[in-house]
Amino acid sequence: MLRPRLIPLLLLEEERLVKTKKFSNSVYIGDPINTVKIFNEKEVDELMIVDYLCTSKKREIQFNLIKEIVGESFMPITYGGGVSTLLSMEKLFFLGIEKISMQTQALINPNFVQKAAEEFGSQAIIVSIDLKKDFFGNYYIKSRNFPNQKYDTAYIKKFVDYGAGEIQINFIDRDGTFKGLDHKIITELASEIDVPLIFSGGLNSLEDFKNAIDNGSSAVAAGSFLVFRGKNQGVLLSYPKINYDL
Amino acid sequence: MKLAIININNGNIMSVANMVDSLNCEYEIIEDPRKLIEFDKAILPGVGSFDKVISRVEPWSEYLHRFIQAENKKFLGICVGLQMLFSESEEGKKKGLSFIPGKVKKINHENRSLKVPHMGWNTICDQKESGIFKEFDENPRFYFVHSYHVVPEDESIVTSRVKYGEKLVASIEYKNIYGVQFHPEKSHKFGKILIKNFINA
Numbered sequence: 001m002l003r004p005r006l007i008p009l010l011l012l013e014e015e016r017l018v019k020t021k022k023f024s025n026s027v028y029i030g031d032p033i034n035t036v037k038i039f040n041e042k043e044v045d046e047l048m049i050v051d052y053l054c055t056s057k058k059r060e061i062q063f064n065l066i067k068e069i070v071g072e073s074f075m076p077i078t079y080g081g082g083v084s085t086l087l088s089m090e091k092l093f094f095l096g097i098e099k100i101s102m103q104t105q106a107l108i109n110p111n112f113v114q115k116a117a118e119e120f121g122s123q124a125i126i127v128s129i130d131l132k133k134d135f136f137g138n139y140y141i142k143s144r145n146f147p148n149q150k151y152d153t154a155y156i157k158k159f160v161d162y163g164a165g166e167i168q169i170n171f172i173d174r175d176g177t178f179k180g181l182d183h184k185i186i187t188e189l190a191s192e193i194d195v196p197l198i199f200s201g202g203l204n205s206l207e208d209f210k211n212a213i214d215n216g217s218s219a220v221a222a223g224s225f226l227v228f229r230g231k232n233q234g235v236l237l238s239y240p241k242i243n244y245d246l
Numbered sequence: 247m248k249l250a251i252i253n254i255n256n257g258n259i260m261s262v263a264n265m266v267d268s269l270n271c272e273y274e275i276i277e278d279p280r281k282l283i284e285f286d287k288a289i290l291p292g293v294g295s296f297d298k299v300i301s302r303v304e305p306w307s308e309y310l311h312r313f314i315q316a317e318n319k320k321f322l323g324i325c326v327g328l329q330m331l332f333s334e335s336e337e338g339k340k341k342g343l344s345f346i347p348g349k350v351k352k353i354n355h356e357n358r359s360l361k362v363p364h365m366g367w368n369t370i371c372d373q374k375e376s377g378i379f380k381e382f383d384e385n386p387r388f389y390f391v392h393s394y395h396v397v398p399e400d401e402s403i404v405t406s407r408v409k410y411g412e413k414l415v416a417s418i419e420y421k422n423i424y425g426v427q428f429h430p431e432k433s434h435k436f437g438k439i440l441i442k443n444f445i446n447a
Contacts, residue, residue: 002410003367003387043434045367046389071264076389076432093293096261098391098432121294121326123363123391165363165393196361218361 005045005219006209006242008226009200010035012051012081015065019223021176023052023130029227029235033068040073042239047073048101048221050128051081055104056144061088063095070096080128084112086119093120101126101168107146110162117163126198127164129156130172131185139185142172153192166196168221174202176224181212190216206240249273249445250285254302258291261431262324265438271445279309286319287445291431292326296350296394297338299326307343314345314423321423322378322444328418328425329396337394346420348398354411363393364410368428376405376419377447378426378440386436388416388428395427 010032011018017035018026029035032049039047049069054061061082070077079092080101089100100120105112106127117125131151132142139151149155156167169189171182179202186199196218203209203222212220229236249266253259253275266273266289274285282288290310292299303310314321323331332342335350342350353362369387373379379386395414398404408416408427418425424444430437 001368002364002390005366040434067260070260072268074261074265074268074432074434074437076391076429090255094255094259096258096264096431098258098261098429118295119298121298123365123393124293166365194361196363196365218366 003045004209004213004217005198006240007046007048007198007219007221008039008044008239009048009050009221009223011223012049012062012065013053014059015062019176019227020052023172023175032065035237036069036073038237039239040075042237044075044239046076046078046219048078048080050079050101054082055084061092063091066092066097067095078126080126086116089116089120093124099124099126099166101128103128103130104143104145106159106164107141107143107149110158113159113162113164117165122163122165122195125164126166126168127159128168128170130170131182132172153189156189157193160193160195164195166198166218167193168198168200171199171201175200177202178204178224180204180208181220183211183215186212186215186217206242209242247287247445248285250276250282250288252282252288252290252306253277254290254299254306256292256294256299256302256326258293258431262289262291265431265441266445269438269442269445279306282306282309282313283316287321288313288319289322289324289444290327291324292328292330294326295337296326296329296335296342297340300330300338300340300342303330303343310343311345314421319422320444320447323423323425324431325392325427325429328427329394331423331425332396332398335394345423346398346403346418347400348396350394351397352394353392353414360411363391364414365391368408368410370406370408370416372404372413373406374404376417376424378417378419378424378443379405380443381439382436386439387433388426388430388436389432390428392427396425
């Protein structure tokens with residue numbers, strides 16, 4: 001059977017890996033090359049590396065670092081951050097990146113998603129959306145580099161029509177909080193969207209993971225859950241053995 | 247033994263190269279089709295849409311044909327690198343290389359709960375003996391990512407399948423061609439064993 005995927009989500013800040021809470025207050029968690037090596041040895045399903053300030057700080061994509069990271073890992077790796085041209089995508093794929101996640105570029109110019117999908121195939125394109133809940137419980141799409149947009153499934157669906165092979169939804173109010181995923185949104189989107197869905201933000205247990213899968217998610221990406229341990233939140237990389245016969 | 251990794255500029259080359267490298271096997275990434283015949287084995291990695299990949303492989307067509315016709319050569323096609331060996335695909339308008347009789351079809355999409363692409367780790371079934379399936383001490387699982395699957399005219403060339411709704415072809419062995427729909431270069435130790443088997447085949 002097809003195994004649901006649990007994906008370590010690693011945030012790159014310059015040459016360091018950090019973990020955020022609600023996508024700010026970053027804490028240093030380790031050296032990227034070493035961390036990826038450890039996750040590779042744990043035979044994780046897949047890995048996601050996001051240079052999350054690359055676009056807003058107008059930084060260059062760190063190709064050399066990515067090359068080193070990918071060099072010793074034999075699993076699918078997704079890269080996100082600062083990708084705005086087909087040429088940079090081609091470079092990333094050549095280095096061995098399996099999928100590219102785009103956010104700002106997709107919001108500003110959805111046609112770019114289409115161009116990228118035509119060039120590299122939908123399976124290599126993830127559109128990643130940061131979702132936030134306002135005071136009144138309404139959801140909206142937040143970006144560091146683009147005006148907020150009202151959230152509805154039609155808005156997300158549009159990216160699938162443009163050729164996104166996967167959609168990732170980040171519950172950014174829950175990021176690093178261990179509050180659990182937002183199962184209302186998971187259920188709602190899974191019934192409407194035909195491509196695999198990845199959710200992240202707040203994962204707190206294997207039960208939570210399993211519920212996400214039961215509700216129609218194909219994968220869950222997690223940072224804190226796989227990086228921190230205990231109440232003191234000491235850094236300890238872990239990856240659970242999941243019984244898939246559940 | 248001389249191993250070539252064929253670079254038609256469609257990504258994923260370094261992943262395959264890294265894996266071969268980790269097995270302490272020498273290889274050359276080749277971009278000139280005329281060099282192909284000097285090698286004993288060749289791997290054709292494949293990512294991308296069918297027509298795009300076909301247009302890039304066209305200059306190789308005659309050389310690939312000569313390679314697979316030659317005795318004692320072994321060829322491994324990965325993902326679209328397998329699909330393009332067939333004569334046509336529902337994904338594109340271009341003709342495939344037609345080395346293997348059969349078609350490439352879209353994964354059955356009638357079942358709405360079935361997401362396409364078929365993406366992630368899956369175990370294989372209906373496994374037959376094949377040079378690339380030796381030395382697995384547990385049922386191997388591999389990383390798949392595809393929206394299309396191959397349907398060979400001759401079922402007997404199928405060496406394993408993968409269950410995703412219906413049973414899809416996961417690997418074939420035809421004359422001196424091995425083909426896998428999954429990505430051994432992304433499949434941890436399972437992929438490593440498979441690539442090692444190919445190197446030793």
